[in-house]
Amino acid sequence: MATIKDVAKQAGVSTSTVSHVLNKTRFVSEDISTRVMAAVEALNYAPSALARSLKVNHTRTFGMLVTTSTNPFYGEVVKGVERRCYQHGYNLILCNTEGDIERMHANLDTLLQKRVDGLLLMCSEVEEKSFDLFGRHQPVPTVVMDWGPTDFPSDKIQDNSHHGGYLATRHLIEQGHTQIGCLTGPLDKLTAQQRLSGFTQAMEEAGLIINPDWIIAGSFECEGGEAAFNELYLRGPLPTALFVCNDMMAMGVINTAHKKGIRVPDDLSIVGYDDIKLAKYITPSLTTIHQPKHRLGQQAVDTLLDKIQNKRTTNQVIQLEPTLMVRDSVKTLTP
Template sequence: MATMKDIARVAGVSTSTVSHVINKSRYVSEEISERVNKAANELNYAPSALARSLKMNRTKTIGMLVTTSTNPFFGEVVKGVERSCYQKGYNLILCNTEGDNERMQASISTLLQKRVDGVILMCSTLEGKRIDIFERYPDIPVVVMDWGPMLFTSDKIQDNSLRGGYMAAQYLIESGHKEIGCITGPLIRHQAQMRYEGYKRALNEAGIDINPNWIVEADFECDGGYEAFNAMNAKGTLPSAIFACNDMMAMGAINAANESGVNIPQDVSIIGYDDIHISKFMTPSLTTIHQPKYRLGKAAVDTLLQKLEEKSSEAIVVQLEPTLVVRKSVKVLS
């Protein structure tokens, strides 16, 4: 493999001059630059990314850890991260934790040993876990997404789940509904708790009683929504509307309703949360709360790179606001 010394010998210049031409770090005359580039082409020279990373103390690589899920939400966020990395000239190493704390710790250790410039965590099933290894790498910035209170120093990107849950229930109330149930996510998780709190706040402000038979905790997956609807249905009369705290559970609930002969939205209205891409292609198309997934991913990368440039130790919290997307799954009562 050709080196800069080989190029210098063929071009008849110093190694430092070759370095300045290759790295464009200093002005070199057009005639000499042409000789150097010609020699590099003849020798099939390829710059060493490893050597450059050691010299610059940057690998231009970001590591990201994601929890396994059938929910396309995660893939849509990763797409935003990956595109932003590409636009900024960074590579992305993606690791799957499968909801396992030991696997997450091992993946983080591997990423840090590979000298990634920063780490993005989107492993909400593991929120509340202490990650001591970051304390040994204080110069590597960490950004977390979709996570509750943190037990380690990091920046945070989140959607305003309290506001989103409030908006979902408020829309059902404005549509004339007074019997409103909720299929929550796992309430040990911060985002699930916040969406449920927003739902309760909207009902309390409207003076609407919360029927405990219409509150079912599920798991943010389709199966959970399916089972939650059936559990609610088995308790007796269904509410006129249900807030499913993500689109996957809303899809499962709609499937269970169809099997039970319950028409959506004629008999029961359903609103979801996330606005995943397939939600508009369901039957009926899903009214939902839009979470800006691409912007979440972009904000994570931008925040990480900002930390790298500024070398600031102050934690940054970026909160993106949800919006309502009205489609066909909610009936407006007269």
């Protein structure tokens, strides 16, 4: 593989001149520039990105740790991250933690060895204590996306999950429902807690009774929705409506209800959360709370760039607001 010294020798110039021609850092005459570029082409020379990164002390590369899931929500966010990185001329190294702390630690060490300029963390299934791993590696600029301990020293991009839970429940109430249940995600996760608190606020404001038998925690997966609905079914009479705290769970509920002869929305109305792309293509199409997933990814990259380029030392929390997407999974009970 040709080196910059080989190019300089063939062009009859110094290595610094070759560098100035390639990087356009100083005026070089047209004749010399032509000779240098001819030597580059003849030798098939490609500048070393690693050598350049060591010299300028940045790699134009971000690392992203994500806990993979069958939930397409994560893939849609990653797409927003990757697109924004490309627009700004950055590379993205994506590492899957699979919710394992040892694997997370190994991935983090790998990213730091590759001298990434910043980190994006989207590890919503990892226990809060594992975030201590990242604290030891500061001051690498870091953005926590979607979820994270409030005391972790980083920028954060968060969904206003409380408001989303409130919007979902308020919509069911406005459609005439008074017997409403909530299938939450794992209640050790901040997002699940906040969505449940939004549900509670809407019910209390409307003066409606919250039946504890209709509040069941599950995982944020289709299987979690299936298991939670089966438990709800065994507890006795069903509510007329459910706020299900993410779309994957909601799809599990719709499928399980259908197997039991329960029709959505005629017998049971459902509102989901996330507005994944599949939500409008299932039957019935799912009324849900829209999270701006691409904007979440883009905002995370922009926030990281702002911290790096402006050498910002303070941390900020940016909250993205959810909106209601009305489709076909809710029946109107009022005239």
